[in-house]
Amino acid sequence: MFRRIKDKNIRDDQIVYHSLRDSSIIRLFVLPVIILLVAINVFPLFWSLILSFSNYSAKMVTEWGKNPEMVGGVNYSKILTDPDMWYKFITTAKYVVLSVSGEMILGFGLALLLQLKFKGRELITTFLILPMTMSPVIVGLMWKLFYDPNWGMFNFLLGLGKIDWISDPSRNLYSVVIVDIWMWTPFVMLLSIAGLSAIPKYLYEAAEIDRASWWSKFRRITLPMVYPILLVALIFRTMEAFKIFDLPMGITGRGAMAPQLIAMHLYNVSFVTWKTSYGSAIGYIILIVIIAITSIFIKYLNKAKQ
Amino acid sequence: MAEIVKRKKSISRYFVIVLIIVITVIYLIPFLYIISTSFRPWTEILDFPPKIIYKPSIGSYIRIFTSRTVYPPGEKLSDEEVANLKWYERIVYNETNEEVIRMGDLPRRYLNSAIIGVTSTVITVILGTICAYGFSRFKIRGKDDLLFFILSTRMLPPVVVVIPVFLMFRYLNLTDTHIGLIILYTAFNVSFAVWVLKGFIDEIPIEYEEAAMVDGYTRFQAFRMIVIPQAVTGIAATAVFCFIFAWNEYAFAFLLSRKVAQTVPAWLPYQMGVLGYDWGAAAAGSVLFLIPVLVFTIILRKHLVRGITFGAIRK
Numbered sequence: 001m002f003r004r005i006k007d008k009n010i011r012d013d014q015i016v017y018h019s020l021r022d023s024s025i026i027r028l029f030v031l032p033v034i035i036l037l038v039a040i041n042v043f044p045l046f047w048s049l050i051l052s053f054s055n056y057s058a059k060m061v062t063e064w065g066k067n068p069e070m071v072g073g074v075n076y077s078k079i080l081t082d083p084d085m086w087y088k089f090i091t092t093a094k095y096v097v098l099s100v101s102g103e104m105i106l107g108f109g110l111a112l113l114l115q116l117k118f119k120g121r122e123l124i125t126t127f128l129i130l131p132m133t134m135s136p137v138i139v140g141l142m143w144k145l146f147y148d149p150n151w152g153m154f155n156f157l158l159g160l161g162k163i164d165w166i167s168d169p170s171r172n173l174y175s176v177v178i179v180d181i182w183m184w185t186p187f188v189m190l191l192s193i194a195g196l197s198a199i200p201k202y203l204y205e206a207a208e209i210d211r212a213s214w215w216s217k218f219r220r221i222t223l224p225m226v227y228p229i230l231l232v233a234l235i236f237r238t239m240e241a242f243k244i245f246d247l248p249m250g251i252t253g254r255g256a257m258a259p260q261l262i263a264m265h266l267y268n269v270s271f272v273t274w275k276t277s278y279g280s281a282i283g284y285i286i287l288i289v290i291i292a293i294t295s296i297f298i299k300y301l302n303k304a305k306q
Numbered sequence: 307m308a309e310i311v312k313r314k315k316s317i318s319r320y321f322v323i324v325l326i327i328v329i330t331v332i333y334l335i336p337f338l339y340i341i342s343t344s345f346r347p348w349t350e351i352l353d354f355p356p357k358i359i360y361k362p363s364i365g366s367y368i369r370i371f372t373s374r375t376v377y378p379p380g381e382k383l384s385d386e387e388v389a390n391l392k393w394y395e396r397i398v399y400n401e402t403n404e405e406v407i408r409m410g411d412l413p414r415r416y417l418n419s420a421i422i423g424v425t426s427t428v429i430t431v432i433l434g435t436i437c438a439y440g441f442s443r444f445k446i447r448g449k450d451d452l453l454f455f456i457l458s459t460r461m462l463p464p465v466v467v468v469i470p471v472f473l474m475f476r477y478l479n480l481t482d483t484h485i486g487l488i489i490l491y492t493a494f495n496v497s498f499a500v501w502v503l504k505g506f507i508d509e510i511p512i513e514y515e516e517a518a519m520v521d522g523y524t525r526f527q528a529f530r531m532i533v534i535p536q537a538v539t540g541i542a543a544t545a546v547f548c549f550i551f552a553w554n555e556y557a558f559a560f561l562l563s564r565k566v567a568q569t570v571p572a573w574l575p576y577q578m579g580v581l582g583y584d585w586g587a588a589a590a591g592s593v594l595f596l597i598p599v600l601v602f603t604i605i606l607r608k609h610l611v612r613g614i615t616f617g618a619i620r621k
Binding site: 028029030032033034036037039040041042043044045047048051058110113114116118124125126127128129130131133134135136137138140141142143145146150151153156157182187190191193194229232236239242243245246249250253263266267270271276279280283284286287290294 | 325329436441455459474494599602603
């Protein structure tokens with residue numbers, strides 16, 4: 001009764017809301033988000049593109065025609081002919097391959113082990129996913145203490161001598177890889193668990209009747225069924241690993257002895273030596289590489305889904 | 307025969323369980339190490355190898371919360387003066403022979419992190435819910451393209467936009483302000499929120515609202531009284547995700563905040579040098595910073611898969 005009376009009072013509003021057209025719904029509901037995204041993502045993206053074809057330093061006074069001076073593709077040709085830049089790209093590629101393959105193997109392996117139902121499985125899974133949700137830079141700081149050659153536990157627990165994992169440039173890339181694997185293996189594990197639990201049980205029951213071996217069940221049922229989701233994990237991890245910045249910042253900082261990773265270099269170029277345009281060009285190259293790699297993976301993903 | 311097979315199976319079963327437990331323990335060693343370091347008394351932090359059993363002290367936590375000066379060497383406080391010290395001052399005096407001069411920088415940074423995290427989360431969730439509802443319930447021209455556009459902004463590596471964002475913020479005087487980081491984190495999270503929340507709202511049968519509107523509810527009332535209560539779990543999970551992202555974010559906070567709006571991740575790693583390699587304090591700061599995320603992760607664990615796949619996988 002009460003509701004009906006109340007409704008009668010706001011009948012005017014009702015007419016307004018019912019007569020909303022598509023266009024006004026878009027305006028009211030969707031447009032705020034689109035505007036925000038255009039302002040913070042799309043607009044800077046174009047700005048960055050223009051900057052990358054100019055010669056601009058954010059430290060100097062802006063003077064049209066002089067400080068942002070359009071110079072064409074000079075920045076790009078400089079980057080692509082600089083052997084030092086190639087070295088950084090190759091180092092980053094090495095980092096991506098090592099850390100992502102480590103995460104895929106360990107994460108999928110753990111997910112397979114956790115297929116076993118036992119008491120406390122939930123608790124163990126929760127423990128294992130903890131590293132993934134933490135701030136990478138704080139994880140880096142934590143591992144910096146853990147790695148310390150004099151007092152850290154890492155060398156001690158592994159029975160190694162006083163090996164310097166942080167400031168030795170021949171080694172610290174691998175120490176960041178180890179932490180990356182530690183941090184993101186749970187990500188692959190979690191996705192794999194979801195993929196594995198979606199496999200219909202009757203497939204295994206049918207294979208059981210045929211007395212299929214563990215290996216042939218794994219190869220014929222498990223692997224093809226989780227393949228798409230493993231690809232999704234691979235895409236996510238590759239994208240993230242390629243632009244890694246905060247983890248090495250926590251472990252090694254960005255000094256001369258830091259691992260030669262491309263995103264760290266972008267920060268140094270743009271905000272230490274203030275070659276803003278050059279930095280923008282590096283950013284665009286990173287973007288193109290990431291788009292290229294992911295579109296190859298996505299092609300495989302679409303093929304797998306068919 | 308069958309019994310042997312069974313026994314064999316149960317042995318391998320126990321083997322796998324033990325293996326999993328061993329792996330988990332190894333996995334957690336860095337955490338345990340950092341927690342134990344944070345509670346170690348000052349004199350034992352640099353012991354090597356570290357003692358497994360020790361008398362815990364909260365000295366490190368007091369040190370990360372305070373600014374201190376060292377008493378001149380040889381100067382000793384009389385018993386009466388020691389008795390007059392506040393409890394935390396006494397701990398610091400006994401451990402490191404230092405005098406507490408004022409509150410340190412940590413509380414301020416912690417507060418900044420909390421303000422920026424909570425505010426950006428609230429705005430993100432409000433914008434995201436409305437937008438997701440629009441996408442879920444109305445025919446919108448170019449819907450798929452718009453949704454793909456929203457997703458693609460999240461996939462965009464921040465390193466590409468970091469320079470123009472920096473210039474934009476400098477031009478608008480948003481550098482080192484809470485508002486600046488709030489806008490930024492909202493923009494980064496809202497794409498994620500729309501996708502995940504759309505999934506949650508899609509699951510609510512549209513018939514509920516239609517029935518309500520036949521009964522005379524307005525569209526807005528139906529949204530508020532039918533959709534929101536049904537989607538509240540999803541909204542809460544999304545909010546926690548957004549908060550964790552904003553709380554953890556480093557690259558932009560490091561670049562765009564110096565003092566006023568500096569968050570913990572942008573501040574803590576640089577305290578190692580300042581504190582004269584005070585490991586205990588660095589460990590204590592890390593633990594304090596990780597605790598909220600730890601709690602949220604445990605609350606969130608059921609929705610984690612859904613979150614990390616942008617709602618693509620629903621369990």
